[in-house]
Amino acid sequence: xxxxxxxxxxxxxxxxxxxxxxxxxxxxxxxxxxxxxxxxxxxxxxxxxxxxxxxxxxxxxxxxxxxxxxxxxxxxxxxxxxxxxxxxxxxxxxxxxxxxxxxxxxxxxxxxxxxxxxxxxxxxxxxxxxxxxxxxxxxxxxxxxxxxxxxxxxxxxxxxxxxxxxxxxxxxxxxxxxxxxxxxxxxxxxxxxxxxxxxxxxxxxxxxxxxxxxxxxxxxxxxxxxxxxxxxxxxxxxxxxxxxxxxxxxxxxxxxxxxxxxxxxxxxxxxxxxxxxxxxxxxxxxxxxxxxxxxxxxxxxxxxxxxxxxxxxxxxxxxxxxxxxxxxxxxxxxxxxxxxxx
Ligand code: ASP
Numbered sequence: 001x002x003x004x005x006x007x008x009x010x011x012x013x014x015x016x017x018x019x020x021x022x023x024x025x026x027x028x029x030x031x032x033x034x035x036x037x038x039x040x041x042x043x044x045x046x047x048x049x050x051x052x053x054x055x056x057x058x059x060x061x062x063x064x065x066x067x068x069x070x071x072x073x074x075x076x077x078x079x080x081x082x083x084x085x086x087x088x089x090x091x092x093x094x095x096x097x098x099x100x101x102x103x104x105x106x107x108x109x110x111x112x113x114x115x116x117x118x119x120x121x122x123x124x125x126x127x128x129x130x131x132x133x134x135x136x137x138x139x140x141x142x143x144x145x146x147x148x149x150x151x152x153x154x155x156x157x158x159x160x161x162x163x164x165x166x167x168x169x170x171x172x173x174x175x176x177x178x179x180x181x182x183x184x185x186x187x188x189x190x191x192x193x194x195x196x197x198x199x200x201x202x203x204x205x206x207x208x209x210x211x212x213x214x215x216x217x218x219x220x221x222x223x224x225x226x227x228x229x230x231x232x233x234x235x236x237x238x239x240x241x242x243x244x245x246x247x248x249x250x251x252x253x254x255x256x257x258x259x260x261x262x263x264x265x266x267x268x269x270x271x272x273x274x275x276x277x278x279x280x281x282x283x284x285x286x287x288x289x290x291x292x293x294x295x296x297x298x299x300x301x302x303x304x305x306x307x308x309x310x311x312x313x314x315x316x317x318x319x320x321x322x323x324x325x326x327x328x329x330x331x332x333x334x335x336x337x338x339x340x341x342x
Contacts, residue, residue: 006299007299007306007307008309010295014291018121018125019082022078027079028079030079030080032061032068033067034060034084035058036061037058042062042198043089045060046086046087051335061085061086063083063085066200069200073276073277079105079106083100083101094304096304096308097312101289101291103286105285109284109285111244114230114242115140118289126173129298132171133173134171137174137175140175140177143176143178143179145179145180155181156233157176160172170300174235175232175233178231178233182226183195183218184223186223192259194259200245200252201228201229201244201246202244203225203228203246204225214251215250215254229243239293239297240290243286244285247282249274249277252270252273
């Protein structure tokens with residue numbers, strides 16, 4: 001149908017514009033593996049059994065987070081990728097088991113460098129592809145997490161204006177950055193601290209403080225420190241998020257400890273990153289933008305399913321292909337697997 005056709009055409013145009021814009025800004029596009037090891041981004045992993053190593057599994061990336069940080073260590077100065085991400089969460093209108101991010105990372109950035117880049121990207125995108133739409137405020141307002149919670153009781157406030165009838169103008173785009181998030185949140189059920197963004201996020205340092213002093217301060221009361229973390233909000237939707245990263249191995253290890261990881265577990269899960277950092281790592285930071293959600297809003301669609309070719313149902317099924325499906329016993333055997341029905 002014409003409407004869905006137009007969604008796919010504009011999706012293509014948006015992604016092409018992003019590629020051109022970032023290439024012009026000296027970013028290079030690099031593909032990172034899909035078969036990988038779990039990166040903790042707070043969701044459940046999709047796993048793929050290994051045929052060659054019985055009982056071992058790959059995980060599909062929840063995002064290319066660790067890979068892009070390793071690229072920074074290797075000397076890539078500006079990376080981006082139109083990246084497919086996988087999270088085994090309960091699906092909703094604006095979630096799918098697999099979704100597409102614009103993922104980027106740069107070395108020696110300030111928070112302002114990253115936010116300005118994103119602002120300018122959106123400005124060009126709206127001017128060139130959605131000339132009928134209007135960005136409400138440019139540069140985008142920056143609101144602290146605390147202010148957002150106090151004023152709007154939400155960390156993704158909808159800043160659009162309502163007309164006399166209480167309607168929001170479909171062509172108004174109210175962008176904002178929410179900044180200064182807390183570093184940790186208390187996970188009641190698990191009775192432990194969790195990272196608000198992810199464990200690689202940099203705590204805000206106090207001036208003149210050494211890294212050992214920072215670690216001491218954070219350990220004393222993990223609920224207090226703020227993070228160099230920012231979210232991008234559009235019309236009441238979270239459409240992106242990122243942070244400056246920890247580049248000191250000692251600080252990163254301390255964060256893993258606060259998150260409840262034992263030291264053997266830290267080296268098993270994150271040894272590769274800590275080792276890479278020990279060779280010398282530039283300060284770095286980045287952001288992701290949720291492309292499906294952004295395209296949904298720009299196309300005035302109610303669900304990301306309308307802007308994805310072959311989307312899955314709310315319960316994660318592909319009805320046309322009939323996935324997920326069973327596999328035959330030969331395949332199971334090769335993968336060293338037994339299921340309850342096999
Ligand atoms: N990997 C993060 C995410 O998917 C984004 C980032 O911190 O750059 O939310």
